[in-house]
Amino acid sequence: MASPLDVAVIGLGSMGLGMALSLVRAGHRVAGCDIAEPGRAALAAAGGHAAATPAEAARGASAALVVVVNAAQTEAVLFGPEGAAATLAPGALIVSSATMAPADARRFAARAEEAGFHYLDAPISGGAAKAEAGALTVMASGSPAAFEAARPLLSAIAATVHELGGEAGIGASFKIVNQLLAGVHIAAACEAMVFAKSLGLDLDRVFEVISQSAGTSWMFENRVPHILEGDYRPKSAVSIFTKDLGIVSDIGRSGSFPLPIAASALQLFVATAAAGMARDDDASVARLYARIAGLDLPGETPPGTETR
Amino acid sequence: MASPLDVAVIGLGSMGLGMALSLVRAGHRVAGCDIAEPGRAALAAAGGHAAATPAEAARGASAALVVVVNAAQTEAVLFGPEGAAATLAPGALIVSSATMAPADARRFAARAEEAGFHYLDAPISGGAAKAEAGALTVMASGSPAAFEAARPLLSAIAATVHELGGEAGIGASFKIVNQLLAGVHIAAACEAMVFAKSLGLDLDRVFEVISQSAGTSWMFENRVPHILEGDYRPKSAVSIFTKDLGIVSDIGRSGSFPLPIAASALQLFVATAAAGMARDDDASVARLYARIAGLDLPGETPPGTETR
Numbered sequence: 001m002a003s004p005l006d007v008a009v010i011g012l013g014s015m016g017l018g019m020a021l022s023l024v025r026a027g028h029r030v031a032g033c034d035i036a037e038p039g040r041a042a043l044a045a046a047g048g049h050a051a052a053t054p055a056e057a058a059r060g061a062s063a064a065l066v067v068v069v070n071a072a073q074t075e076a077v078l079f080g081p082e083g084a085a086a087t088l089a090p091g092a093l094i095v096s097s098a099t100m101a102p103a104d105a106r107r108f109a110a111r112a113e114e115a116g117f118h119y120l121d122a123p124i125s126g127g128a129a130k131a132e133a134g135a136l137t138v139m140a141s142g143s144p145a146a147f148e149a150a151r152p153l154l155s156a157i158a159a160t161v162h163e164l165g166g167e168a169g170i171g172a173s174f175k176i177v178n179q180l181l182a183g184v185h186i187a188a189a190c191e192a193m194v195f196a197k198s199l200g201l202d203l204d205r206v207f208e209v210i211s212q213s214a215g216t217s218w219m220f221e222n223r224v225p226h227i228l229e230g231d232y233r234p235k236s237a238v239s240i241f242t243k244d245l246g247i248v249s250d251i252g253r254s255g256s257f258p259l260p261i262a263a264s265a266l267q268l269f270v271a272t273a274a275a276g277m278a279r280d281d282d283a284s285v286a287r288l289y290a291r292i293a294g295l296d297l298p299g300e301t302p303p304g305t306e307t308r
Numbered sequence: 309m310a311s312p313l314d315v316a317v318i319g320l321g322s323m324g325l326g327m328a329l330s331l332v333r334a335g336h337r338v339a340g341c342d343i344a345e346p347g348r349a350a351l352a353a354a355g356g357h358a359a360a361t362p363a364e365a366a367r368g369a370s371a372a373l374v375v376v377v378n379a380a381q382t383e384a385v386l387f388g389p390e391g392a393a394a395t396l397a398p399g400a401l402i403v404s405s406a407t408m409a410p411a412d413a414r415r416f417a418a419r420a421e422e423a424g425f426h427y428l429d430a431p432i433s434g435g436a437a438k439a440e441a442g443a444l445t446v447m448a449s450g451s452p453a454a455f456e457a458a459r460p461l462l463s464a465i466a467a468t469v470h471e472l473g474g475e476a477g478i479g480a481s482f483k484i485v486n487q488l489l490a491g492v493h494i495a496a497a498c499e500a501m502v503f504a505k506s507l508g509l510d511l512d513r514v515f516e517v518i519s520q521s522a523g524t525s526w527m528f529e530n531r532v533p534h535i536l537e538g539d540y541r542p543k544s545a546v547s548i549f550t551k552d553l554g555i556v557s558d559i560g561r562s563g564s565f566p567l568p569i570a571a572s573a574l575q576l577f578v579a580t581a582a583a584g585m586a587r588d589d590d591a592s593v594a595r596l597y598a599r600i601a602g603l604d605l606p607g608e609t610p611p612g613t614e615t616r
Contacts, residue, residue: 102507125522137521162517173507174517181500181523188492188569192485195556198565199410199481209470209482213445214433215489217525248503257506257601261496264572293565 004028005152008057008064009048010077010084012039015097015124016067018131019157023065024048025134026156031057058084063093063153067124070243071100074108085115093118093149097138099179099244101251102169109142109168118146121168123175124158127236135159139178141170176251179244180262185219186241186282187265192220193227194289197297203228226283230299238285239278241269312336313460316365316372317356318385318392320347323405323432324375326439327465331373332356333442334464339365366392371401371461375432378551379408382416393423401426401457405446407487407552409559410477417450417476426454429476431483432466435544443467447486449478484559487552488570493527494549494590495573500528501535502597505605511536534591538607546593547586549577 004027009020012034020032024046031049033056034040040050051057054077058064064084066074074096078085088094094112096105096119109119120142130136137160140147147163154161164170192215196206207224210216226232245266252259268285275291277284290297312335317328320342328340328351338356341364342348348358359365362385366372372392374382382404386393396402402420404413404427417427428450438444445468448455455471462469472478500523504514515532518524534540553574560567576593583599585592598605 139517139521160520164513164517170509173504173509174514177500177504177507177509177514178518178521178523180503181496181518181525181528182521184496184569185493185523185525188489188496191567191569192489195488195560195565195567196481196485198563199485199559201478201481201485205472206482206485209447209472210486210489212468213447213486213490214526214530215486215493217489217493217528218522220489220525222522251507252503255506257503258597259499259503260572260576261492261499261569264568268568289566 005063006031006061007153008032008051008054008061008084008088009067010054010057010064011067011073012036012043013067014128015131016065017042018128018133019065019067019136020048021046021132022134022157023153028153028156031061033057053082054078054084055082055087059087060089061092062089063095063149064088065095065097065153067097070098071104074098074100074104078108079111085112085117088117091116091118093120093146095120095122095150095153097122097124099123099175099247100172101247102172102176105172106167106169118143118149119168120146120150121171122150123171125175125178130159131157138162139164139171139174141165142168176248180248180259182219183241183245183248183269184261184265185217186223187268187285189217189220189223190227190268190283190285190289193224194286194293194295194297197290197295198293203298223283226281227286228298230297232277232280232284232287234279234281236282237279238269238272238282241282242266242273242278245269313371314339314369315461316340316359316362316369316392316396317375318362318365318372319375319381320344320351321375322436323439324373325350326436326441327373327375327444328356329354329440330442330465331461336461336464339369341365361390362386362392363390363395367395368397369400370397371403371457372396373403373405373461375405378406379412382406382408382412386416387419393420393425396425398424399426401428401454403428403430403458403461405430405432407431407483407555408480409555410480410484413480414475414477426451426457427476428454428458429479430458431479433483433486438467439465446470447472447479447482449473450476484556487549488556488567490527491549491553491556491577492569492573493525494531495576495593497525497528497532498535498576498591498593498597501532502594502601502603502605505598505603506601511606531591534589535594536606538605540585540589540592540595542587542589544590545587546577546580546590549590550574550581550586553577
């Protein structure tokens with residue numbers, strides 16, 4: 001393996017923690033921080049250092065991976081008070097993985113480069129299990145120098161790295177397009193499954209047949225089992241898609257590009273969140289349809305008899 | 309093979325003709341009819357009999373496959389003047405493959421069974437190439453006797469037969485759920501690809517990356533190449549989805565089931581048809597977005613300079 005590096009991981013949620021643990025396993029010296037205790041404790045238990053602030057995690061490090069929720073948090077943990085940019089080693093690498101508008105990615109890259117850092121616009125996909133396994137997909141863009149510096153880190157966290165271009169913003173754009181489709185496909189899968197229920201169909205059979213037909217999608221095959229099992233513990237929460245389709249919607253509006261399908265899907269995630277399911281699995285859109293239509297889904301109390 | 313049967317194929321469009329040719333290849337005696345000449349000529353050239361009416365095609369036949377556009381045509385070619393029901397052999401089998409509302413399928417089955425026929429509710433999917441190869445997917449429901457009678461025919465036309473239940477309406481319901489998803493996924497693929505264009509992305513690279521990501525769908529992988537090649541010759545036309553999502557929408561409304569995502573997709577197909585592309589490939593929804601947003605797609609004249 002390459003020589004061990006001092007790496008900060010800012011944000012130890014399910015994705016950031018998995019990435020931090022993958023870096024520890026690859027032999028790097030990892031310091032991480034998060035507002036929440038569980039991520040810090042898990043990193044410390046695995047042999048990493050749990051820091052109190054981004055600045056502490058990044059002190060003297062040659063790279064910082066930023067795996068927070070959005071652009072505002074990314075800006076705060078990099079450039080705010082106690083931010084990482086103040087303490088990173090000169091010429092260090094910043095890898096930014098939150099989903100954000102391309103314009104934000106370009107803005108942060110410019111600011112980082114002005115301060116003498118390399119910046120890789122590197123949104124990720126794959127979910128918590130793949131993060132932990134070091135098998136994420138990374139949609140990355142940035143300067144050749146940023147890619148060069150990132151190589152030992154990316155090899156520890158990712159199974160696939162798409163190198164998408166020489167400047168920040170391109171990675172963010174690819175991720176946004178992916179999220180548009182992913183969000184629409186989840187909402188459509190939920191709409192179709194509860195519609196199938198309204199037609200009196202056997203949902204297990206619907207899953208089996210549609211999975212083999214032209215109506216299938218990656219999300220249909222991944223999320224419908226949650227509906228069939230009545231398991232809405234959040235593998236990925238509704239709130240991720242109110243956020244990501246919100247970004248999609250903002251970009252479309254600011255760029256005068258109409259997105260009627262994405263807008264419908266966004267409203268369904270918003271309605272599902274409004275109905276109290278923001279932190280539940282994103283397949284909960286199916287529960288929203290079932291409640292509206294007065295239908296029973298596996299593991300769900302029939303509407304009208306629930307006590308929640 | 310089983311003993312040769314006298315089979316009528318009513319409707320010799322791209323799907324019906326492919327099924328008729330597959331039946332000829334399997335050794336059956338096939339008589340077919342269509343309002344349009346090309347299908348009749350192709351069947352005659354392959355050794356089948358080109359009939360002038362459904363009644364003529366079905367005279368004395370032990371089975372009729374109905375492969376027309378919708379429920380109204382199915383009703384007309386079976387039970388209207390010169391309809392097949394008047395001339396089929398007693399106890400014959402009717403295989404109905406048009407996409408239609410489950411209630412229509414149940415109504416036609418009842419009427420056919422009252423007249424002493426077996427009825428298989430058997431929508432198909434797979435497209436023209438698979439129809440010609442005898443490799444369709446059939447989503448079928450009906451009595452055990454109907455399935456039994458259909459077996460030698462299904463084995464000639466289909467690679468996969470989903471046996472979905474003992475009565476008509478179930479096959480139609482599965483097909484409708486599939487078409488809801490298929491239509492939404494086509495519209496979403498078009499929305500996403502032209503949105504990607506608006507972000508300045510390389511569309512070939514978008515196709516490559518998204519096809520490997522959580523945002524992919526069967527339709528994304530199948531239809532986006534049409535956009536990349538600028539080839540809108542109709543493999544499946546926009547008008548198929550104004551029709552099929554129209555049926556979905558009617559069922560939802562009559563059953564008080566809300567379908568906001570399908571409704572958005574339907575409106576996009578309607579808008580694409582209204583813009584003059586009803587008979588073009590259903591990926592033409594991408595051209596609608598491109599024209600609205602003033603963007604250039606492969607093979608497409610930039611808006612404002614087109615002469616069409």
